[in-house]
Amino acid sequence: MRTLNNPIFWALGALFVLHQFSQKVLGWSLTFFDHYLDTFLLAPLLLTGLLAEWRDLYQLGGKYTFPLPVVGLLCLVLLITSEVVFPVLSKAFTPDRYDVLSIVLGSCVFYYFLNRPLRISDPAKSSAL
Numbered sequence: 001m002r003t004l005n006n007p008i009f010w011a012l013g014a015l016f017v018l019h020q021f022s023q024k025v026l027g028w029s030l031t032f033f034d035h036y037l038d039t040f041l042l043a044p045l046l047l048t049g050l051l052a053e054w055r056d057l058y059q060l061g062g063k064y065t066f067p068l069p070v071v072g073l074l075c076l077v078l079l080i081t082s083e084v085v086f087p088v089l090s091k092a093f094t095p096d097r098y099d100v101l102s103i104v105l106g107s108c109v110f111y112y113f114l115n116r117p118l119r120i121s122d123p124a125k126s127s128a129l
């Protein structure tokens with residue numbers, strides 16, 4: 001699960017928790033963030049978890065990354081689920097073109113900053129230091 005040790009992943013996760021705490025517990029309302037931050041954070045957090053699962057479950061190793069077409073397909077699945085399926089199932093969800101933009105931007109953050117091969121350190125080199 002070294003995939004989840006990425007500081008960017010933890011920063012985004014902390015931002016999500018901080019936003020939820022400030023919104024639900026403290027009652028703070030920042031309209032723009034309330035509408036789009038969670039949607040933006042959905043893709044990088046979920047896709048990083050999925051990448052970690054694939055690396056471990058399918059034993060693909062730390063060098064495996066999702067190719068761009070796979071990230072695009074996963075982004076499309078998130079878009080269809082959140083903007084088509086959820087609004088049909090519940091009136092609490094409403095489709096929004098800015099949500100689409102948020103998910104696409106979040107997917108780009110995942111692809112460019114989190115979808116990286118793990119650096120495997122050589123124990124022989126570290127013991128020589």
